[in-house]
Amino acid sequence: MPELPEVQTILDALTPLILHQTIHDIHIHWPGVVDRPPTEVFRAELRGRSVVKSKRRGKYMLFGLDDGQTLIMHLRMTGKMRVVPAQSPLQRHDRLSFAFENGQTWHFNDQRKFGRAYLVADAAEIVSKLGPEPLGADFTPANFHARIARRRAPIKSLLLDQRLVAGIGNIYADEALYRARIHPLRTGAELSLADAATLVDAIRQVLQQALAEMGTTLRDYRRPDGSAGSFQNSLSVFRRTGQPCLSCGAPISRIVVGGRSTHFCPREQPYP
């Protein structure tokens, strides 16, 4: 569930708590959390290491280690991070814990077991398939339009395709399409260059605002200190089915697109 603004907010809060702290033990509470390498290799390689830099790529968190390897984590739907004293009790759904020499422990908690950890020599192994960062310089109307121009899938589905643009999930896809006044079922091929430019701008604006508000808390998302974001108070369409459009008053519609619930204003976002 965490999308770009939530992942960035979590990483910003987490980084100062773990940077340059030496890991002296690794506890894998549920082995499926480690995607690669095999769990015993994962433990052996990480013991004695420290994180020397961190960054976000799409919805992935990348932790550069002092030996040059990269620890990559993805929160998927319900993943959370917290850093607490070592004597603090484990919580239900804790999947992976890193104990530091400074007496603090970094826990990864994930109710639905979708989240994953990867330890790789080259981060590209995991993130090279991702499209451009939506807030980066190469996410331009011309580039985006060129990549969707021959696609017949609904634009809503294309926004969720991380190979086209990285970091957008269901909430911000719906919110961006509303701001751009584009119906979610319009296909990529139907969108003009001007439409693409409007959408690129809407994506940037909604993500920037959500970053400023520290993300959207619906049920599970929490920052590492347990506090919530506030963008849920700024949602225009997401999970507002039947409620009046903030612009025209028409009731917000909910449909399913590509298996995902999709919310839009039928008057502000007409199907042409």
Place this chain on the structure above:
DNA sequence: AAGAGACCCTGGATGC
């Protein structure tokens, strides 16, 4: 190649 659907899980909400 691109698109649709199943699947991985747990638990909260809803319906009977």
Place this chain on the structure above:
DNA sequence: TGCATCCAGGGTCTCT
């Protein structure tokens, strides 16, 4: 109250 069903913010895989 108890039980069944549906639903969830993501990503990957298979099939067509």
